[in-house]
Amino acid sequence: MTQKSDPKFEALLRLGDNALILGHRVSEWCGHAPVLEEDIALANTALDLLGQTSLWLEYAGEVEGKGRSADDIAFLRDAWDFRNVLLVELPNGDFGQTIMRQYLFDVFNRLNLEAMKTSTDTRIAEIAEKAAKEAAYHVERSEGTVIGLGDGTEESHRRIQDALNILWPYAQELFITDEVDEEMAKAGVIPDPKSLQDAWNAEVRGALAEATLEVPEAHFGHRGSGKDGRMHTEHLGHILTQMQWLQRAYPGQEW
Amino acid sequence: MTQKSDPKFEALLRLGDNALILGHRVSEWCGHAPVLEEDIALANTALDLLGQTSLWLEYAGEVEGKGRSADDIAFLRDAWDFRNVLLVELPNGDFGQTIMRQYLFDVFNRLNLEAMKTSTDTRIAEIAEKAAKEAAYHVERSEGTVIGLGDGTEESHRRIQDALNILWPYAQELFITDEVDEEMAKAGVIPDPKSLQDAWNAEVRGALAEATLEVPEAHFGHRGSGKDGRMHTEHLGHILTQMQWLQRAYPGQEW
Amino acid sequence: EPEERHFQEKVDADIRIEPRDWMPEGYKKTLIRQIGQHAHSEIVGQLPEGNWITRAPTLERKMILLAKVQDEAGHGLYLYCAAETLGISRDEMTEMLLSGKMKYSSIFNYPTLTWADIGAVGWLVDGAAIMNQVPLQRTSYGPYSRAMIRICKEESFHQRQGYDIMMKMAKGSEAQKRMAQDALNRFWYPSLMMFGPSDANSVHSEQSMAWKIKINTNDELRQKFVDQTVPQAEYLGLTIPDETLKWNEEKGGYDFAEPDWDEFFDVLKGAGPVNNDRLEARRKAWDDGAWVREGLLAHAEKKRASKVAAE
């Protein structure tokens, strides 16, 4: 229904948009975290994700070949052209929901980046090399916090369990595989998400068990996905009104 | 510091922007009110306020004489050019804060519109004639609800008292008088806000007493005001990102 | 039994059943489920459209949309009142919605992502709703029938407004056209789902039709909707996202592809994550509003008591 575009371009958008939108969400915490050390750590995560965004979207623009910069791609598309999964669009909720979302994504991101280090596309391999280190650090932090809150007080346990219940079905979207994924996997550029699912499940379920949390029975019910733009939550549009405000209100300026 | 513009244009912006921004805030409740009847009533208030916005801003555009429509004025100015008081920009808070804000504004609006019915500017007199009826109805509703919540349960009393404490200093801004007000009052176009203050105080303090609420000691501390654009809260800019999104993202289209 | 026979005779003769009349328990139960679900759909249905009120592109569009969502709240009120004549309270029904015991139309588990979606919702979703509702004006239960008559009057107005938005978009700039087509792509199949599964797979249908709680079959209405909508899409210059769509001279209607019923049942059961947002929004409104309802009630009690004391 939408015009077919280069699968590598699509795949790079998915990587870039996940980082962009999650980075945006995390940056919303700035100045509002439960404790100063968390404020600093969350800002750090957001910074890493925005750095990854730049690298992915810059390369996406080059692959597309229409002269669009990373900023053009980030700030001048409407909701339908975004390719991130729904998980990263969700509102921050309480700190438990933020950190659980972060953890579920971080593990996926690290596994994905680790595998991309041997990509047949050397540019992707280079970016993955750098980003995988950051992602490993993110997992370390978010996993520790999830375990701490799960195995903390009664209230912290209840809250982080609630967060898991809400987020678990969204996390399943990370492993939906479509033609773009298949083509990229076949060419050895980016792994098929399904190929990461077992490792993800093993690691995540292990940590959640340590956190004394129960994994809910729930799956992603919609057929369309944020990955192909056929589905998003209503939250994405609201993110864009903020994120793109200046570029939209004052088009074509230098900042 | 900003270029002087026609005082009647400025005065009309103040009227229009108060209605526009408050209408926007109230419309945010749509689908989220504590009870269905309130959902309908709030939507009604928002509709009236947006209707008043159209009339004021359309006339403002004519007075300015640069061919700007009400929509151009509403959707294509940045924060600094808005002339509403800070009170109407504030987030909705809980329902108590919303209804208290509404009440404090409604009484001012009704008094102001009543006085404008005899404006020397017949267009303003006509708009005021229509809008005053709506405002009278708004006061009736918001006053009744404030009294009901103040003289309701312990919790409802506490919450509406908290709302009053937060909002009272902001309400004082309604009565700041500057050169624009003085000029408009001298020409018999729009009353000096100060001239409405005694009536407002008598009425509002009466109702708050009936609501068993205590009026706090607090004043508006800043010298700049939303009325002259030298002051706004940070909330205004966020309202604009939403409100103006489509007009900014797709400039010059028909909708 | 004579009561049951008498009841059915009245229904067959198109005489309205009123709250005080005798009625079978199953009739009452089915009506509560159906009217309640319809009422909940109006209430939850405020959310996807309400989502764009603060972003409507002009003052006029903002007012039209706000008025429309306000109408939906009003429809919810009519319908809750109709259901209340059957001996269940609005609060009880609300609790059942929030606990997941009662459903709402699963169309509202699809998000409105662009302004064109507001057009598509009016055109397609209200269009499908009207198709369902018009026959229900002749339903056997009096209060329900009267509520539907009031509702239908307003709904057709809403559909025209939705189509008008689509028209502006489809005849607008390239970007607007693309937005309109994208909205149609996303809302087409969910709209077809609104008529429910094929009659072959639909429970309750036969009895409901005998009771005149249901007037047409799901497939009849769906066909009628497609036949009405295809030429409208053509007029707009938009493409229905169904490559198999074709006029069938013989049946005098279009052949078209079925929606993905697995998704339908998934989403209906709440497996689709979007329904979480909807129920959370309604739960939050209900929970956060408790102190307001209690406060106003307490005040009314006090006033009543002091009035009694003064008499």
Next chain:
Amino acid sequence: EPEERHFQEKVDADIRIEPRDWMPEGYKKTLIRQIGQHAHSEIVGQLPEGNWITRAPTLERKMILLAKVQDEAGHGLYLYCAAETLGISRDEMTEMLLSGKMKYSSIFNYPTLTWADIGAVGWLVDGAAIMNQVPLQRTSYGPYSRAMIRICKEESFHQRQGYDIMMKMAKGSEAQKRMAQDALNRFWYPSLMMFGPSDANSVHSEQSMAWKIKINTNDELRQKFVDQTVPQAEYLGLTIPDETLKWNEEKGGYDFAEPDWDEFFDVLKGAGPVNNDRLEARRKAWDDGAWVREGLLAHAEKKRASKVAAE
């Protein structure tokens, strides 16, 4: 007393006072107030800039701003640590901030309304802050002095970034220029207020200077700030909103108008309604975060206990 004399001799000889050294109660109290207020200012100061992180116009600007606000949180940490060496905990100081017993710089009760304000905050507010802080690197209390040395290194970097934003705006489109001028108009006088009231009206000043907690007078620093900033504004092509501003050959500095000190005291006392937003934001962060702090603490306790048991 000999202790007091010995203490003052060390101060006079520029020997740092360390936490274990004897110090007068007043010295300690004044330091806690001053360092605490400075720490709180870093924390509250995250808010006006944080307000624009989600709206920064490019990815690079977003990262720079985020890193800057992160630095401020870091400065807050250094300063709380310095204050803690005086026997007060971070939590105690936080509670005092939230209850209004301790202040923060009233500059942060002015809102950031446009992107140019982010430039103005960096250029003017950080500029004024550095002017205050550079001499404090030589303050008599060791931990405070060392914190200031680290902070100053980063602050001057921040000021350059702010000036860079202003430059882009002032040399940009008409709208951007207007935005930049508007930001300067709104932030000029509040920046002048940052040095505190004129020395004639300033309490504590003399003793603090003897203790080398304060190095320069408020008026000295304000003059220095104006003299530095005016040519920068000229270079940007922006106009300082002070018609009385004039070079005074004789004193070798500018004559300039005083800010409205009534507003200063009003805003400082919290009469200005904007400070409500700031304290509410901090209160909400603190209250909403209680369960997180408690949860992580409880987990750490459990781990410690099981480790001890295993030993």
